[in-house]
Amino acid sequence: MTGAQALVKCLELEHVEYVFGYPGAVICPVFDALLDSSIKLVLCRQEQNAAHEASGYTRISRKPAVAIATSGPGATNLMTGIATAYADSIPMVLITGQVDSKLMGTDGFQETDTSGAVESFVKYSYIVHDPEEIPRIVKEAFYIAQSGRPGPVLIDLPMDMQTGTVEEFSYPDKVQLRSYKPTVNGHPLQMERVLKALTEARRPLIIAGGGIHLSNAVPVFREFVRKYRIPVVSTMMGLSILPTEDPLNFGMVGNNGHTFGNRAIRHADLIIMAGARVADRTIRDPALIEQKLLVHIDVDPAEIGKNAGPAIPLVGDIRHILKAFCAKEPQVNYDPWIAYLTDVRADWMRKFKAREIPSGIDPERFMRALSQAMEDDAVYVSDVGQNQLWSCAFVVIRNGRFLTSGGMGTMGYALPAAIGAKLGAPDRQVVAVCGDGAFQMTMMELATARQYGVPVKLVIIRNNALGLVRQFQHFHYHDRFSGTTLGGDPDLSFIAKAYGMDYFHLSKGAYTDRLIGEFLADSNASAILECDVDPDYLA
Amino acid sequence: MKRIYSVLVENHAGVLSKVAGLFWRRCFNIESLAVGETDDPGVSNMIIVSSGDGHILEQIEKQLNKKVDVIKVKTFDESEAVSRELMLVKIRYSRSTRRDIVENCQLMGASIIDISESMMTLQICDTPERVRIFLKMMQNNRIVEITRTGTLALTKCTETSVPANG
Numbered sequence: 001m002t003g004a005q006a007l008v009k010c011l012e013l014e015h016v017e018y019v020f021g022y023p024g025a026v027i028c029p030v031f032d033a034l035l036d037s038s039i040k041l042v043l044c045r046q047e048q049n050a051a052h053e054a055s056g057y058t059r060i061s062r063k064p065a066v067a068i069a070t071s072g073p074g075a076t077n078l079m080t081g082i083a084t085a086y087a088d089s090i091p092m093v094l095i096t097g098q099v100d101s102k103l104m105g106t107d108g109f110q111e112t113d114t115s116g117a118v119e120s121f122v123k124y125s126y127i128v129h130d131p132e133e134i135p136r137i138v139k140e141a142f143y144i145a146q147s148g149r150p151g152p153v154l155i156d157l158p159m160d161m162q163t164g165t166v167e168e169f170s171y172p173d174k175v176q177l178r179s180y181k182p183t184v185n186g187h188p189l190q191m192e193r194v195l196k197a198l199t200e201a202r203r204p205l206i207i208a209g210g211g212i213h214l215s216n217a218v219p220v221f222r223e224f225v226r227k228y229r230i231p232v233v234s235t236m237m238g239l240s241i242l243p244t245e246d247p248l249n250f251g252m253v254g255n256n257g258h259t260f261g262n263r264a265i266r267h268a269d270l271i272i273m274a275g276a277r278v279a280d281r282t283i284r285d286p287a288l289i290e291q292k293l294l295v296h297i298d299v300d301p302a303e304i305g306k307n308a309g310p311a312i313p314l315v316g317d318i319r320h321i322l323k324a325f326c327a328k329e330p331q332v333n334y335d336p337w338i339a340y341l342t343d344v345r346a347d348w349m350r351k352f353k354a355r356e357i358p359s360g361i362d363p364e365r366f367m368r369a370l371s372q373a374m375e376d377d378a379v380y381v382s383d384v385g386q387n388q389l390w391s392c393a394f395v396v397i398r399n400g401r402f403l404t405s406g407g408m409g410t411m412g413y414a415l416p417a418a419i420g421a422k423l424g425a426p427d428r429q430v431v432a433v434c435g436d437g438a439f440q441m442t443m444m445e446l447a448t449a450r451q452y453g454v455p456v457k458l459v460i461i462r463n464n465a466l467g468l469v470r471q472f473q474h475f476h477y478h479d480r481f482s483g484t485t486l487g488g489d490p491d492l493s494f495i496a497k498a499y500g501m502d503y504f505h506l507s508k509g510a511y512t513d514r515l516i517g518e519f520l521a522d523s524n525a526s527a528i529l530e531c532d533v534d535p536d537y538l539a
Numbered sequence: 540m541k542r543i544y545s546v547l548v549e550n551h552a553g554v555l556s557k558v559a560g561l562f563w564r565r566c567f568n569i570e571s572l573a574v575g576e577t578d579d580p581g582v583s584n585m586i587i588v589s590s591g592d593g594h595i596l597e598q599i600e601k602q603l604n605k606k607v608d609v610i611k612v613k614t615f616d617e618s619e620a621v622s623r624e625l626m627l628v629k630i631r632y633s634r635s636t637r638r639d640i641v642e643n644c645q646l647m648g649a650s651i652i653d654i655s656e657s658m659m660t661l662q663i664c665d666t667p668e669r670v671r672i673f674l675k676m677m678q679n680n681r682i683v684e685i686t687r688t689g690t691l692a693l694t695k696c697t698e699t700s701v702p703a704n705g
Contacts, residue, residue, distance in 0.1 A: 119557060120564045124607045127553070144607060179549055179610040302601035305594070 003131035004029035004162040006169055007095070008037045010138035013171050016064050018042055018057060018423055020050035022077075024070020026110065027097030029162035031068075042423070042452055045444035047074050049416035051081020051152075052405075053448075055090045056420030059403055060379055062216065063424065064142055065092040071099055072110030075156075079118060080410060082152050086121040087407025088237060089214055091150035093141045094122075101129065101158040115156045123151030131164035135171045143175045148182025149300040150214055182299060186316035191324060193312050194272070194295050198330060201270035201293070203337045204230050207253060207282070210237025210406065211275020211298060217319035221274075224322045228330055230272075231341050233261040235282045236392055238275070240380075240402040244395065250341050254282040256389045256539070260345045267340075268292060275299075275318045278307035279407070297321055361509050363387070363461060363533045364394045367433070370459065371395035373516045375429040379403060379421045383414035383434030386467035386539035391433055400428075412441035415458060419445060422454050429523060433459040436486055437466045446499040449526060456501070456526045457519065460492060465535040474538070492530045502527035541570070542596045543620055543692045546585040546603055547610040550576060554608045558585060561606065567591065567599050571624075571667075573689030582610065588667075588690050615694050624670045626687035627652070629660045630680040640680065647673045658683060 001009070007030055011019065020042045023031045034041050044050040050067040058065035069078040075096040085092055099108040115125045124144050126137050137155060145153040198204060212221050218241055225232055225248055232242055233253045242249040251258030253265055265271065265288070272295040278286055286308035296303070296310035297318055304313040314321065357365070367390045371380055382391040382404040395402065403421065405413035418432035439460050449456045461467075470484035496503035504519045506512060506529065519529040548554045555574060562569050570588040577584050589599055596614075603612045632640055644651060644661060647669065653660035663673045667690050674685070 115553070116556065119560050177607070180607045300605065302598070302605045306598060306601075309594075 001166050001169055002029060002033070002162065003128070003134055003157070003164045003166055004033040005036075006131065006134045006166040007138065007157070007162070008033040008039065009169060010135055010171060011039055011066060012037060014064050014138070014142050016066050017061075019066040019068050020044055020053040020057070020420070021068030022047050022050060022070070022074060024072075024074045024097060024110065026099055026159040027068060027070040027074070027095075027157070027162075029159070030095065030097070030157070042448065044416065044448050046442075047077035048081045048412070049442055049445050049448070051078055051085060051092065051094065052410075052413050052416035052442075053420035053423075053445075054092045055081070055085050055088075055413075056381065056403060056417030057424040058091060058420075059213070059417075059424075060401065060421040060428070061424030064146070065090075065420075066095065067092060068095045070097040070110065071114065072112050074110075075112055075114040076117070079121075082118055082154065083121040084405050084408040084410040084413060085152045086123070088210060088405065089150050090152065091145040091214075092152045093138075093145055094152055094154040096154065096156050097162070098127070098156045098158040100160045102160070104158060115154065118154055121152075122154050123149075125154040125156065127156045128158065128161040131161050131166050134161070134166060135169065139172045140175045140177060143177075144180065148180075149211075149298075182317075183301070183315045184317045184320050186297070186314050186321040186324060190312060190314045191321070194314060195325075195328060195330065197270055197293055197295060197312060198228065198230075198332055202334070203268045204270040204272065204334060205250075205264050205268035206230050206232045206272045206274050207265070207276050208232050208234040208238040208241045208274050209276020210235065211318050212238060212241050213401075215275065215299070215317050215319040217275070217322055220319055220322045220326060224326050227326060228332060229334060229338065231264060231334070231338055233257070233264050235276045235279065235406070236404065237406040239392060240397040240400060243399065244397045247342070248338070250345055252392050254279075255284060256281070256392060258348065258393060260341065260348045263344055264341055265289065271295070273297065273310070277303045280307070283308065357509065358534070358537070360534050360537075361506060361512070361532060363390045363531070363537060365509070366506070366512060366531060367391050367394040368396060369512050370431070370433070370516050371397065373513065373520055374400065374431060376400065378429035378431065379418070379425070381414045381418040381421060381430065381432040383432070383438040384409045384411045385435045385438060386463075386471065386537075387433055387435045387461045389468070389539040411438040414438065415442045415456070416445045416448075418456060418458070419449050419454050422456070423452070429457070429520070431457045431459065431520070433461065435467060436460055436462045436464060440486075440490070443495065446495070446501070446526075450499050454526075455524050457529075458527070459519075459529045459531060461533050462492070462530050463533045463535040463537070464489070467535060468539060470535060471538050492528060496528040500526070504529045506531045540592065540596060541588065541590045541617060542599070543615055543617065543622070543690070544585075544587040544589065544599065544603060545613040545615070545692065545694075546587060547577070547612075548583050548585060548606075549608045549610065550581050550583045551608060554583070555585075557606060557608060558587075558603070561602055562587075562589070562599075565598070565602060567595060567602075571689035573691050586690055586692050613694070615692075620692040620694050622666055622690050622692035623664055624667045624688055624690050625662070625664045626670050626674065626685065627660055627662050628674065628677055628685045629653075629658055629683040630677055631658055631683060632680060633657070636680060640677075643673070643676045647676070649673055
């Protein structure tokens with residue numbers, strides 16, 4: 001068989017259901033081999049979106065994600081998507097075509113040093129030099145992408161490797177990598193130290209991060225939190241680990257977090273970072289948390305101590321560690337601390353409800369109403385910008401999932417990620433929320449959704465501005481707005497019509513709930529809900 | 540603070556660039572770098588000398604360990620290691636300077652490995668500190684060319700470093 005056929009065979013053996021991609025001459029052998037495979041190809045409209053689609057797909061389905069592009073511009077387009085996945089530790093395998101190995105280094109047509117260019121934002125990368133190596137490389141790529149701290153792995157596949165011959169195809173049962181052995185179980189001594197710290201603490205607080213989703217640890221995390229009764233705040237990537245209205249959930253922390261969440265950090269005496277890195281947007285001043293007893297649980301030892309020194313480092317897979325904690329019988333009681341935080345949170349909620357309703361649409365109330373109208377296990381995909389901050393602060397998630405591009409803050413993530421999520425879980429309701437800026441970056445994917453019959457519910461927050469940067473210019477550049485006004489005034493109803501979508505328009509607050517209901521009603525129909533927001537409304 | 544990292548890596552194409560890229564991207568300093576195959580042709584050893592505060596030095600070790608191609612990282616201070624650098628230096632000489640050069644070479648244990656009517660190439664293999672001293676001594680002459688390796692280092696022999704079955 002050819003190298004390309006071997007590659008596709010490997011993908012089948014990895015139980016790949018979909019590949020997201022865009023063809024080009026030097027990846028044609030793989031696209032050709034896909035025609036004879038059970039794997040379904042989703043043709044995106046720009047390669048960046050293939051990676052976002054793969055991201056949304058795997059985050060919801062937990063099945064392996066694959067994106068494929070050609071060499072040169074195909075590969076460079078893909079890179080923003082790869083960097084986005086890397087920043088949020090999303091596992092995926094990227095396959096890029098490459099010029100003939102003999103031409104590599106000659107600056108041939110559509111040649112880029114793809115592997116070199118992505119080096120700092122992939123977990124690992126390969127260049128195939130022998131078609132016979134394809135099975136081993138693919139096996140390793142999936143293992144590396146999905147194990148330890150997950151991340152994107154790239155395989156650069158020169159044209160002659162795809163057309164070359166694999167004499168005897170054999171797919172390895174397991175990988176043999178002497179240099180890569182992620183830690184799974186927590187060190188028992190360190191776990192004892194954490195338990196002792198918990199016994200002595202009066203105001204412990206868990207900062208729950210995206211690692212808990214990545215390790216599939218949400219159920220065991222909920223069990224742990226309820227058993228120990230420790231208050232929880234989350235990072236942006238950790239949203240939806242606990243239901244929003246869980247009594248122990250004290251919101252999101254960070255620059256754009258809840259005041260009650262940030263206050264919880266200030267007053268805590270013990271902080272447990274669980275599957276969260278001490279990111280600058282989460283903890284603006286690491287010195288603040290270093291004054292407390294800091295426990296850091298992470299599968300990636302390099303994150304521990306990178307931005308804040310922990311008193312108790314605990315390396316391992318959070319799911320295994322929490323399971324071990326659940327087996328213990330702790331003698332702890334933090335009820336006074338919980339009562340204090342509950343009061344602070346209730347005070348915030350009272351103020352939110354008592355706030356004056358603006359004449360136009362209040363995006364914060366809108367986000368809340370939208371999320372409350374969604375199904376119990378719905379997926380809420382937020383884009384980047386003001387809409388993201390409103391979403392993070394005001395959505396109500398029950399047993400659903402909140403997805404966004406947290407680390408990289410890539411505009412345009414929501415629509416393609418929502419398409420991927422819907423393909424990953426066709427029975428779940430998926431709603432994407434983006435601004436009019438981000439929408440115009442990835443609106444071409446409406447065609448992808450239509451081509452593959454993926455019903456998309458897309459909310460577009462319309463303020464004819466790049467709101468978050470405009471807001472930054474308001475605060476830091478004395479309202480000298482440079483490049484943040486979106487002119488052109490595209491009529492979104494025509495765009496909906498062009499792609500065969502239903503169209504709803506919310507320009508006043510009065511009928512919000514009814515309109516949201518109509519927008520969500522037909523789960524098989526794609527729809528756009530345009531929601532007008534004053535550009536001066538700050539997030 | 541200076542620190543030596545002895546890094547065992549898979550002997551693949553591109554590994555050097557991945558490791559060097561890590562230092563560049565994370566603004567870590569490389570003072571010297573020496574790479575060579577070990578007794579196992581599939582494994583290379585990189586000796587990297589870097590400097591920084593305690594936090595940076597710890598991060599370097601962790602980030603190196605995180606690289607998929609890195610098999611093992613050992614890290615130690617200069618005082619815990621025996622280290623050597625090799626330098627070749629080509630200088631111009633004259634009748635009046637020759638004696639001085641030869642004396643300095645004898646003093647420092649350097650040797651003359653090539654010579655013509657007006658130039659000679661000197662070789663010194665010694666600790667990084669003594670190589671620096673020798674270079675300073677030679678700076679009175681006209682230096683034509685210099686080449687030197689990075690630091691090679693091994694931890695000092697102690698009983699614990701002898702394998703149990705050895």
